[in-house]
């Protein structure tokens with residue numbers, strides 16, 4: 001894992017930049033153009049125009065893949081999947097097969113960032129949304145990519161209906177720092193205090209979600225919205241990875257009857273199951289790490305029955 005400075009890739013890991021004291025701080029994304037339904041920004045939602053660079057194990061890429069799947073945009077937006085393990089060259093691709101880059105045939109994702117017309121400085125992260133028409137990165141911020149897919153690519157904006165946006169944004173504002181990123185703050189903490197703070201927030205939010213889902217089908221309006229799809233990647237990884245690898249082990253997701261039921265109901269949405277790769281999560285989160293898993297031994301369990309029946313029937317807003 002390296003960093004790009006002014007369009008040139010350097011293989012040294014800039015790790016300390018993302019740690020403050022014992023606390024993990026995620027760097028802000030900086031390429032943030034916007035696709036609109038009318039194309040007034042120069043980026044119109046033309047089918048076939050955009051390409052997503054993703055990795056199955058990355059939860060931020062997963063939100064974009066989940067949104068693409070639930071909106072049925074698989075034909076409209078093509079994807080390259082990086083190999084699930086990062087290397088000194090960062091995210092890399094095979095020359096052929098399921099982890100090849102069919103668009104540019106690059107060996108490493110940093111080559112895509114290097115092809116962006118404005119010299120880039122920062123970490124080489126997935127997801128990246130690439131515009132084939134103008135040859136540039138539209139965005140490397142998953143929250144923006146998810147919102148653009150929901151608003152510009154779906155004429156009915158079913159994942160983010162205007163009247164529900166304030167509530168969607170409220171859930172996102174709670175779930176991102178305390179849960180989506182909270183598990184990373186727990187897992188990457190380098191002091192007991194930083195870990196204690198993060199893990200307490202993770203479970204406070206899970207408890208709150210459990211209570212909400214005991215009397216609601218979904219987070220907002222009893223329909224599937226962007227807020228559910230931003231939560232889902234964290235839930236999908238929770239028992240298989242975060243519980244053990246990131247020491248988020250006060251409870252398992254399976255110990256929350258409503259939250260676990262809701263997770264399985266989301267999993268049953270057409271297209272979503274294909275974006276869930278537990279074996280890849282396990283291999284990725286338990287890959288050799290000097291701080292967290294020096295021997296790189298991957299645990300056998302847990303056994304998770306994703307298709308156990310659920311009475312919760314989910315649908316998008318109509």
Ligand SMILES: N[C@@H](CCC(=O)N[C@@H](CS)C(=O)NCC(=O)O)C(=O)O
Nearest residue numbers: 029058060123124125126140141142
């Ligand atoms: N803000 C970004 C964060 C994405 C991110 O941190 N992705 C990780 C993978 S899960 C990554 O590519 N990290 C590489 C690095 O930091 O060098 C987003 O949500 O799009």
